[in-house]
Amino acid sequence: MSNNTEFKIRRIETRDFEQVKKALTFLTEVEPLDQARFNKVLEYWTTYKLLEDDTPVYNCFVIVPIESDGKETGEVAAVGTIFIEQKLIHGGALTGHIEDIAVNAQFQGKKLGKKLIDHLSQYGLSNGCYKVILDCAEKNIGFYEKCSFNQAGIEMQIRI
Amino acid sequence: MSNNTEFKIRRIETRDFEQVKKALTFLTEVEPLDQARFNKVLEYWTTYKLLEDDTPVYNCFVIVPIESDGKETGEVAAVGTIFIEQKLIHGGALTGHIEDIAVNAQFQGKKLGKKLIDHLSQYGLSNGCYKVILDCAEKNIGFYEKCSFNQAGIEMQIRI
Ligand SMILES: CC(=O)N[C@@H]1[C@@H](O)[C@H](O)[C@@H](COP(=O)(O)O)O[C@@H]1O
Ligand SMILES: CC(=O)N[C@@H]1[C@@H](O)[C@H](O)[C@@H](COP(=O)(O)O)O[C@@H]1O
Numbered sequence: 001m002s003n004n005t006e007f008k009i010r011r012i013e014t015r016d017f018e019q020v021k022k023a024l025t026f027l028t029e030v031e032p033l034d035q036a037r038f039n040k041v042l043e044y045w046t047t048y049k050l051l052e053d054d055t056p057v058y059n060c061f062v063i064v065p066i067e068s069d070g071k072e073t074g075e076v077a078a079v080g081t082i083f084i085e086q087k088l089i090h091g092g093a094l095t096g097h098i099e100d101i102a103v104n105a106q107f108q109g110k111k112l113g114k115k116l117i118d119h120l121s122q123y124g125l126s127n128g129c130y131k132v133i134l135d136c137a138e139k140n141i142g143f144y145e146k147c148s149f150n151q152a153g154i155e156m157q158i159r160i
Numbered sequence: 161m162s163n164n165t166e167f168k169i170r171r172i173e174t175r176d177f178e179q180v181k182k183a184l185t186f187l188t189e190v191e192p193l194d195q196a197r198f199n200k201v202l203e204y205w206t207t208y209k210l211l212e213d214d215t216p217v218y219n220c221f222v223i224v225p226i227e228s229d230g231k232e233t234g235e236v237a238a239v240g241t242i243f244i245e246q247k248l249i250h251g252g253a254l255t256g257h258i259e260d261i262a263v264n265a266q267f268q269g270k271k272l273g274k275k276l277i278d279h280l281s282q283y284g285l286s287n288g289c290y291k292v293i294l295d296c297a298e299k300n301i302g303f304y305e306k307c308s309f310n311q312a313g314i315e316m317q318i319r320i
Contacts, residue, residue, distance in 0.1 A: 152317035
């Protein structure tokens with residue numbers, strides 16, 4: 001991969017299975033995930049739309065490298081999702097949740113994480129969200145600040 | 161209200177509009193929210209189900225006081241929601257998000273917040289979520305720890 005590889009952002013497709021799965025292993029546990037399960041989740045994601053318009057609730061995007069002729073190489077450099085929650089507060093407003101951001105090893109250090117976060121947060125704000133939020137580890141605060149996010153609160157969890 | 165008032169938890173209904181709106185003002189900005197908008201959001205919330213079964217994606221519950229004959233007083237003591245996100249990670253697993261927890265002023269100090277959080281987190285875990293998460297202000301960490309939550313990360317936000 002040369003230093004001037006170009007990239008584009010598009011919605012996830014079922015053919016991205018292997019590459020997206022590989023990327024997500026850099027974030028957390030992915031197994032057991034096979035192509036059939038992957039397809040089923042992607043299909044489910046497309047069925048739900050917002051209350052006011054046809055924007056999908058789940059919006060999963062990938063960044064893919066393209067060759068000089070514009071063709072995709074078949075790799076996926078990064079993956080991430082914004083899903084949009086319908087609330088009652090703020091007059092029945094929307095909040096965007098950015099989730100499951102992962103960059104494949106050989107594409108790290110190319111500012112693709114920022115490119116993806118900028119895309120997702122813009123997507124949320126331009127589709128009516130009064131805010132876009134995400135949860136991250138303390139060590140990633142600086143990265144998200146570079147993406148114009150501010151610290152807002154503490155994430156609490158309970159697990160099985 | 162006597163000290164031995166009893167309470168029950170049930171799903172939100174359109175007749176809860178005034179009382180829920182009042183409760184939510186203790187959390188944040190609610191305007192402009194009228195009965196028509198409220199009904200529309202509640203209706204929207206009922207249309208979306210999980211991939212695997214008929215569990216709704218949005219689950220908004222209220223705690224209401226009941227009289228000795230079991231009749232509701234017409235008040236709403238507390239309100240809160242868990243909505244359930246379909247992920248690809250962990251084999252295509254579910255995460256529960258607890259949102260918009262509010263307790264009406266005259267019902268504060270009765271441990272109804274804990275009752276509600278316990279209900280919502282149990283609801284998520286028993287409906288297949290591998291974790292239930294929420295975001296809160298630093299000053300509320302202790303309260304959520306009493307509800308069996310642990311600190312997991314930092315909430316970051318970007319606003320219009
Ligand atoms: C901004 C971002 O990508 N945050 C992710 C979150 O979306 C993901 O679901 C979680 C998985 O961790 P887990 O496997 O421990 O639940 O990690 C991080 O919090
Ligand atoms: C556990 C809980 O209830 N957390 C709430 C969150 O659900 C709500 O949406 C937000 C509203 O604040 P905002 O009006 O500033 O967005 O406040 C808190 O973070």
